[in-house]
Amino acid sequence: MLTRIDHIGIACFDLDKTVEFYRATYGFEVYHSEINEEQGVREAMLRINGTDDGGATYLQLLEPVREDSPVGKWLAKNGEGVHHVAFGTADVDADAADIRDKGVRVLYEEPRRGSMGSRITFLHPKDCHGILTELVTSAPPAPSDPPGGHPAP
Numbered sequence: 001m002l003t004r005i006d007h008i009g010i011a012c013f014d015l016d017k018t019v020e021f022y023r024a025t026y027g028f029e030v031y032h033s034e035i036n037e038e039q040g041v042r043e044a045m046l047r048i049n050g051t052d053d054g055g056a057t058y059l060q061l062l063e064p065v066r067e068d069s070p071v072g073k074w075l076a077k078n079g080e081g082v083h084h085v086a087f088g089t090a091d092v093d094a095d096a097a098d099i100r101d102k103g104v105r106v107l108y109e110e111p112r113r114g115s116m117g118s119r120i121t122f123l124h125p126k127d128c129h130g131i132l133t134e135l136v137t138s139a140p141p142a143p144s145d146p147p148g149g150h151p152a153p
């Protein structure tokens with residue numbers, strides 16, 4: 001069951017400048033950052049709020065590390081903006097299977113590694129009224145983690 005918005009993915013040309021915009025304009029700080037080579041992105045997660053299921057909602061700022069990556073191709077065509085919407089679930093495998101049974105193309109056979117050790121898959125935007133949609137199961141929190149489930153950077 002999809003229980004929350006996990007994050008909104010925002011494509012940008014310059015991650016550092018975009019992070020600074022969100023900090024200076026809204027006061028949002030970087031909660032976590034990493035490079036995901038498989039996805040071809042450098043990313044910063046800005047934690048907006050915690051949620052009732054112990055998860056959280058983030059803005060995910062994405063800068064491509066390769067022009068031929070999904071975000072690189074999308075930026076070249078569209079410029080900066082909202083790249084995808086991600087829903088959180090406790091069981092990405094079950095939800096992906098249910099959604100595939102409804103005729104929506106799920107892009108991965110098996111979920112792959114996402115931000116902060118999460119497991120992720122994507123639904124084809126052409127089957128979702130133009131929205132690239134991601135399903136996310138967060139990594140289980142370690143006993144020492146703060147409320148919200150993820151280690152602070």
Ligand code: MC0
Nearest residue numbers: 009036039070071073074083107114115122125130131132
């Ligand atoms: C492409 N299209 C999109 C789109 N990307 N539409 C809406 N939103 C997007 N983000 C449209 C194009 O405009 C095009 O439409 C059609 O889909 C085919 O796109 P393409 O550029 O020719 O590229 P493809 O077919 O090679 O790839 C599109 C596809 C790909 C969605 C399959 O981008 C993909 O596999 N995405 C999933 C992975 C991903 O996005 N990773 C980056 C975030 P027309 O009408 O022109 O045919 S990684 C991430 O977010 C991780 C780190 C995390 O959350 O933890």
